[in-house]
Amino acid sequence: MKLISRIDxxxxxxxxxxxxxxxxxxxxxxxxxxxxxxxxxxxxxxPLARLHRRGLVTSVKGEPTPERGGRAKVYYELTPxxxxxxxxxxxxxxxxxxxxxxxxx
Amino acid sequence: MTNIPVTTKPPRxxxxxxxxxxxxxxxxxxxxxLEERFRVEARERGLFLARAWYGIQIxxxxxxxxxxxxxxxxxMFKNYLKTGWRNIKRQKGYSIINIAGLALGMAxxxxxxxxxxxxxxxxxxxxxxxxxxxxxxxxKLKQGGGVVPAAQMxxxxxxxxxxxxxxxxxxxxxxxxxxxxxxxxxxxxSGLLYADASIFDIFTFPLIAGDPKTALARANTVVLTxxxxxxxxxxxxxxxxxxxxxxEADFAITGVMKDVxxxxxxxxxxxxxxxxxxxxxxxxxxxxVNINMPTYVLFRDRRGPKEIEPKLVALVEERxxxxxxxxxxxxxxxFQPLAKVHLFSHYTMDLAPNNGSIQYIYMFGAxxxxxxxxxxxxxxxxxxxxxxxxxxxIGLRKVIGASRRxxxxxxxxxxxxxxLLSLMVALILVRLALPFFKxxxxxxxxxxxxxxxxxxxxxxxxALFVSLVAGSYPAVFxxxxxxxxxxxxxxxxxxxxxxxxxxxxxxxxxxxxxxIIGTGVIRRQLDFMRNRNVGFSTExxxxxxxxxxAIVPRIESVKARLKEIPGVVSAAMxxxxxxxxxxxxxxxxxxxxxxxxxxxxxRQFSADxxxxxxxxxxxxxxxxxxxxxxxxxxxxxxxxxxxxxxxGWADPLGRKIKTPTAPIGTWKEKTVIGVIRDFxxxxxxxxxxxxxxxxxxxxxxxxxxxxxxxxxxxxRELERAWxxxxxxxxxxxxxxxxxxxxxxxxxxRLSSLFTAFSGLAVAIACLGLFGLASFMAEQKxxxxxxxxxxxxxxxxVLARLSxxxxxxxxxxxLLAWPAAYxxxxxxxxxxxYRASLSPWMFLTAGVAALAIAFLAVGTQAFxxxxxxxxxxxxxx
Numbered sequence: 001m002k003l004i005s006r007i008d009x010x011x012x013x014x015x016x017x018x019x020x021x022x023x024x025x026x027x028x029x030x031x032x033x034x035x036x037x038x039x040x041x042x043x044x045x046x047p048l049a050r051l052h053r054r055g056l057v058t059s060v061k062g063e064p065t066p067e068r069g070g071r072a073k074v075y076y077e078l079t080p081x082x083x084x085x086x087x088x089x090x091x092x093x094x095x096x097x098x099x100x101x102x103x104x105x
Numbered sequence: 106m107t108n109i110p111v112t113t114k115p116p117r118x119x120x121x122x123x124x125x126x127x128x129x130x131x132x133x134x135x136x137x138x139l140e141e142r143f144r145v146e147a148r149e150r151g152l153f154l155a156r157a158w159y160g161i162q163i164x165x166x167x168x169x170x171x172x173x174x175x176x177x178x179x180x181m182f183k184n185y186l187k188t189g190w191r192n193i194k195r196q197k198g199y200s201i202i203n204i205a206g207l208a209l210g211m212a213x214x215x216x217x218x219x220x221x222x223x224x225x226x227x228x229x230x231x232x233x234x235x236x237x238x239x240x241x242x243x244x245k246l247k248q249g250g251g252v253v254p255a256a257q258m259x260x261x262x263x264x265x266x267x268x269x270x271x272x273x274x275x276x277x278x279x280x281x282x283x284x285x286x287x288x289x290x291x292x293x294x295s296g297l298l299y300a301d302a303s304i305f306d307i308f309t310f311p312l313i314a315g316d317p318k319t320a321l322a323r324a325n326t327v328v329l330t331x332x333x334x335x336x337x338x339x340x341x342x343x344x345x346x347x348x349x350x351x352x353e354a355d356f357a358i359t360g361v362m363k364d365v366x367x368x369x370x371x372x373x374x375x376x377x378x379x380x381x382x383x384x385x386x387x388x389x390x391x392x393x394v395n396i397n398m399p400t401y402v403l404f405r406d407r408r409g410p411k412e413i414e415p416k417l418v419a420l421v422e423e424r425x426x427x428x429x430x431x432x433x434x435x436x437x438x439x440f441q442p443l444a445k446v447h448l449f450s451h452y453t454m455d456l457a458p459n460n461g462s463i464q465y466i467y468m469f470g471a472x473x474x475x476x477x478x479x480x481x482x483x484x485x486x487x488x489x490x491x492x493x494x495x496x497x498x499i500g501l502r503k504v505i506g507a508s509r510r511x512x513x514x515x516x517x518x519x520x521x522x523x524x525l526l527s528l529m530v531a532l533i534l535v536r537l538a539l540p541f542f543k544x545x546x547x548x549x550x551x552x553x554x555x556x557x558x559x560x561x562x563x564x565x566x567x568a569l570f571v572s573l574v575a576g577s578y579p580a581v582f583x584x585x586x587x588x589x590x591x592x593x594x595x596x597x598x599x600x601x602x603x604x605x606x607x608x609x610x611x612x613x614x615x616x617x618x619x620x621i622i623g624t625g626v627i628r629r630q631l632d633f634m635r636n637r638n639v640g641f642s643t644e645x646x647x648x649x650x651x652x653x654x655a656i657v658p659r660i661e662s663v664k665a666r667l668k669e670i671p672g673v674v675s676a677a678m679x680x681x682x683x684x685x686x687x688x689x690x691x692x693x694x695x696x697x698x699x700x701x702x703x704x705x706x707x708r709q710f711s712a713d714x715x716x717x718x719x720x721x722x723x724x725x726x727x728x729x730x731x732x733x734x735x736x737x738x739x740x741x742x743x744x745x746x747x748x749x750x751x752x753g754w755a756d757p758l759g760r761k762i763k764t765p766t767a768p769i770g771t772w773k774e775k776t777v778i779g780v781i782r783d784f785x786x787x788x789x790x791x792x793x794x795x796x797x798x799x800x801x802x803x804x805x806x807x808x809x810x811x812x813x814x815x816x817x818x819x820x821r822e823l824e825r826a827w828x829x830x831x832x833x834x835x836x837x838x839x840x841x842x843x844x845x846x847x848x849x850x851x852x853x854r855l856s857s858l859f860t861a862f863s864g865l866a867v868a869i870a871c872l873g874l875f876g877l878a879s880f881m882a883e884q885k886x887x888x889x890x891x892x893x894x895x896x897x898x899x900x901x902v903l904a905r906l907s908x909x910x911x912x913x914x915x916x917x918x919l920l921a922w923p924a925a926y927x928x929x930x931x932x933x934x935x936x937x938y939r940a941s942l943s944p945w946m947f948l949t950a951g952v953a954a955l956a957i958a959f960l961a962v963g964t965q966a967f968x969x970x971x972x973x974x975x976x977x978x979x980x981x
Contacts, residue, residue, distance in 0.1 A: 024131070025138040041142060042123070043165035045135045049128035059134075067144050069114070071137030 003092060004056070004085050007047050010035070012086045015057060015076050023062070023073045024048065048076070056082035113152070115143045115159045123163045126170040139163070181511060185518040188498070192519065193526075199491065200523075202876040203484050206869045207527035207575070210480030211567055212534035213865055216542050217473035218563060223548045224461045226368045227447035231309040233403055236272075238410050238440035240400040241452075246434035246706055251691065254452045256400040256438065258392040259424075261301070264402060268416065270409040275304045276379060276398045277371070281805075282650055284834050285375070286349040287337045293837045294333075296374030299382060307403045308371070314344050315360020321378040328360040328376040351652055352833045356381075367548070370446050393424045402440065410440035432693065433703055465855065472862050475616045477567075479866055481575035482609045483873030484523065488516075488579035489602050490880050492586070499583055500591035512584035520576025524568045532564070545857040578605075606877070607913055613870040614917030615924070618954045620863030622925035625946040627856045630933060633789075633940035634849055640784025641683065642721040645674075645811040646841040647823075648682050653831050657803050661732075663830050664715065667809060670826060672819025674810040677715035680801055682808060683786050684845040694797065695763035695772060696752050707748065708786075708794055709764075711801030717743075717781070719810045727758045727779030730800050738800045742775040746783045748795035764799065775799065788848045789938040808841070867957060874910055875961040882906065882969030890974035899970045906966035907959060914958040918951035925950075 004012070014030040015022040028044045031037075051057045062073035078086065114120070120136065127135055139162060147155035193200040228234060240256040258276070265274040280297035304310070305317035312320065313331065320328050327348060334343045347355040356377065365372055383390050404410060417438045421429070429436060441450065448463045502512060542548070582602060656663055657678075664676040693704035714730040714737070716722075725746065730737045742762055749757045757780055763772035783793045811819050827836035882889075889902055926942065933939040 023138070024134050025142055040165050041139055041162040042127075042135070042167075045127060045131040046165065046169040049130040052130050064137075065141075067141050068137035069140045071133050071140070073137065074131075074134035 004089055008051060008056070009086065009089050011044070011047055011051065012056065012078060012082060016078060016086065020075070022076045024076075027076070051082070054081075055079055056085055113144070113147065115140055116156045119156075119160050119163055123166055127166050135166075181514075182518060185515040186522060188515070189519040189522040192495075193522070196491070198879070199487050199876055202872050203487060203523055204527045204530060206480040206483040206872045207524060207571060208530035208534060209865055209869055210477045211524075211527055211531035211571065212538065213476045213862060214473040214567060215531060215535050215564070216538060217469050219542075220546055220548060221466055221470060222559075223368060224448060224466055227461070228369050228371075228443045230366060230368070231307075231443065233307065233309075234443050235407055236404045236409070237307060237443040238402050238404065239443060239446055240402060241439050241441050242396050243437045243439065244396070244434060245436070246432055246693070246704070251706075252452060253396050254441070254446075254450065255396050255398050257394065257396055258389055258398050260393070260438075261398065261400045261402075262390070263420070264400075265303075268413055270404055270406075270413045271402055272405050273303045273306045273403045274400060275301045275307050276400050277301075277304070278379070278382075278398055279373075280377070282652070282837060284351050284652065285337075286352065287346070290337065292336070294375060296372065297377055298371070298373035298375070299377045299379045301379050304376065307401055310365065311363050313361045313363060314342070317360070320360040321376060322380065323357075323359075324378060324380040324384040325354065325356050326359045326378045326380075327356045328362055329358060330362055330364045330374050332364050333374045334361045394428070401443070410442075414439060431702070462851070465851075469858070472620070472866075475620070476862060476866050476869065477571060478574070479613045479616060479869050479873075481571060482613050483869065483876065484520065484575035485578045486606045486609055486873055487876050487880070488520075488575075489582050490606060490877055492579075492583055492602070495583060496586055496591040499586050500588040503586075503588035504592070509584045513580045516580035516583055517572060517576045520579070521568070521572040524572040524575065527571070528564060528568045545854055545861070610870075610874065610877070610910070610913045611917045611920070613873065614914050614954060614958070615921050617863065617867040617870045618918050618921035618950050619925045619928070620859065620866050621950040621953065622921065622947055623929055624856070624859040624863045625950060626925075626929040626933070626940075626942065627852065627859055629940045629943070629946065630936065631849060631852050631856050634852070634936075634938075635846060637785075637789060637938065639683070639789075639845075640722065640782055643683065643842040643845045645813060645816070646682075646720065647809045647811060647820075647838045648841055648844070649807050649809070649836060649838040651678070651805050651807055652834055656831060657805075660713075660807075663807075666826055666830065667823065670819060670822045672812045672815055672822065674812060675715055675719045676807060676809045677713055677719040678801065678804045679712035679716050679806050679808060680710040680804045681712075682806060682841055682844070683720075683784075684788060684841075684848055692765055694765070697761045698752075701763070701772065704765075707797055709797040709799065711799040711804060713801055713804070716798075716808070719808055722784060723782040724779050725782050727777070729779060737778070738802055740775050741778045741800055743779045743781055743798040744777055745781045745793070745796040745798075747793050748797065749780055751795045762797070764797075785938070788845070790848075790936055792937040867954065871957055871961040874958055875965065878906070878910060878962040878965040881909075882965045886969065886972070886977040889969055889972070890977035893970075893974045894978075899967075902970035903963065903966050906969060907962050910962045911955060911959060914955050915951075918954060922947050922951070 010031050011027060014027045014034075018026055018030055024044055025041065027048075028039050028041055031044075032039055048057070052059065056079060057076045058079050059074045059076050062075060064070050064072045120140075123139070124132060124136060139159065143155055143159050146158050150158075231237060239254055240260070241252060241254050242256055243252045256276075261274040261276045264271050278299040280299060282293045282295045283297050284291055285294045300321060302319070302321040304321065305312065312328070315328065320326065329337075329343060337343065337348070338346070343358045343361060346358050348358065349355050362376075365374075402409075404413075421436050421438070425436060448461050448466065451462070499512060502515075507515075651657060651660075660678050664678075667673050667676050691706050692709050694707050694709070695701050695704050699705060714732045717724065717729045724743075730741055730743070734741075742764070744757065744762075754760055757777050760777045761774050762777065763774050765771075766773045781796075781798065785791075785793060786796065787794075809823070824836045885906070889906075892902060893899075925947070929942065933942070
């Protein structure tokens, strides 16, 4: 199976960490909090749509609210395939780093 | 912190873009998320920054859209071009039909655009064009009146002096042919124009030499165009030199200007200072009576004409109130925008006699669209008819994952390839057709760098338009094919597409036949105008101006001298010849039974006793003027039948008519001595109007009737005799028939353009029919073979195949008849005297279309019908 990209990884981890609260904006805020890089809000949806199509995440619709212009929040959670992919990339990272010298920055 | 109401929405354009471009899976939540956060931003940082924030947030969506779609499409585009090109090469016959048809259509359209552009560009090159107007005077008298594009001599300066809305005014007046002499060379020049010095302030006529402020300020000064400067002075600098006019007066050259462009109604070669006229006639500048000076006004701003018109009512009252009251009339000044002069005015007394017509611009615009439409229909029909051949390819593409949109793009792309190829061919055709185009339209196109600016977008716009029109239907149709059916081989084009094709063929021939009928009607009207008995004979009549006033008193001896030449039949002196509408005065007359306070406006001109026999006019009652009868010159008058009808006189002979004499308001009584049969003095566009002919002893034109034989020798003799009569001015003449026919030049042009375009339209339509027929013959090869095996004759098969198309052409004919009948009927109403619409024209057009269509279809059908059935069936 092909490895997922770093951006996909970041998103999947964020969804995993957020649990029940993982909707688009929350995912972005989490990534910004961890990485410190200011992602534009629009940048999150392209990768989310891709993950959705590849079956790595599923979505659940919430209640529509007026401040969202009558649109529902959509919450994401990992599918089994998503979990497998995330686990795999985690393992690959760990294996890669094993035995490597520490980087002094 | 303010509360943000729910009605506050994110920037509309950005939200719309987002909705359009984002992946549909996440569209709703993304819009929702952004809107929610937008409110938070708005509360914290204000609405303005929040809007900016929103705009920035959607940038990545844009970026990924471009990456996902455009780049991908780009690489697919190469593939489309490749398959498109392969298809063109594989189907050479169809491709040639398509490209030839489209190229012909485009070439026509490009030429028509050139023509329309030239016509609509008239007088727009002046820098202040939008602030310049021409003065138009509307005179209403109890018995008629008229609208004249001119004003009185004194009007212009008054306007410039007393009205703050006006920046400058120029009066111009054209001058009849003048003998211009420099050193040892002299020529007759017809392009003389008197003008105020302000002409250069108002119009954009750049000077190459001389000062525009002062060039025409003094009397007896002239400005030459570059062309004239070259003609008389070759390399020398003409400024400061003198030209001699009519061997009388010397004019100092004060400037040289660039040649006048062809797209202005003010055409001239030599500008003469109007001041010259005032030096000769001191009271001329105060003239408030004669309305004969074309006057142009430069306003300070565009609202000028509107603001000033009401104020001029008072001016009319002040200057002309008493005169108008005496005549029982009204007069009103109005202003015509400069840009409208060429296309929107047809005054009988205009500086430019051959103004264009907006009606013809619309007509040709429509023809251009029609012809391109016919060519596009060919493309559509052939593309959908051949869809069976492409069905496999489409099915396969769909199976591999092509979306409908991608296929749509592919077929549009193919149409674009075709239209670009056609454009190249069309440009070559245009280049080849330019001289021909120039000869029939009279437009000399100079294509320079300044034209490229609009030509290149025009060409590509045309190609794009054609590919959209021609490509969209096939694209919709072909991209909708069902992949499984096409690959199984069970797919056949449904009856729907065939029906649509038939409708399109009918539309093509409807247009083509309509144009043929139009051509027929225009030609018929033209022939009618040329051949109708106009009431006089224009043939072998030569006209020359008498420029030397010294000749006039001894005109009888001059005429006698000319008649000594064996080829000369007769000669007469006259004020006007047929077709010269500007030479004929409209004046108030008081016929018997009318009162002086209510005069009648009638056309009048004067000529001597030889005029009637020389032109072959017919006297139906009474007698012609007589040289022997000494009272004729003073008191005789001839009228035409129309006058008799208008005046309601049962016995016109001996009736009295008071004619105006100076000063205004005084009259001289004359007696009607004869009635002339009605004649078409002004051509057949105009109704025959009441005419008065008075005996003239001081006129400025000489007409000479010649015998048909030895015309050349006679003219040589005439020239020799003229040298004795006037040693200075060589004989300068024109033939009356050519001059009289020249007023139909617009119709002549229309006729040749219509002939060319209708021929092309039908040719393109037949090209398409030929393609469709050959395709059908190919598709029905097996059916035909089986029919023949079962005993069908070649003739039977031929009839069966041809009829299918001929039915459509016949239907188109039936539809085109009423449409052409109404359209051409409306056109004919432009003419006071018109040819009838003959049913033969309609019948001929229909039969001709059927015959040509049969030729196109029949050859294909015959080939299909005569194939040995074995060849079509042996593979089953």
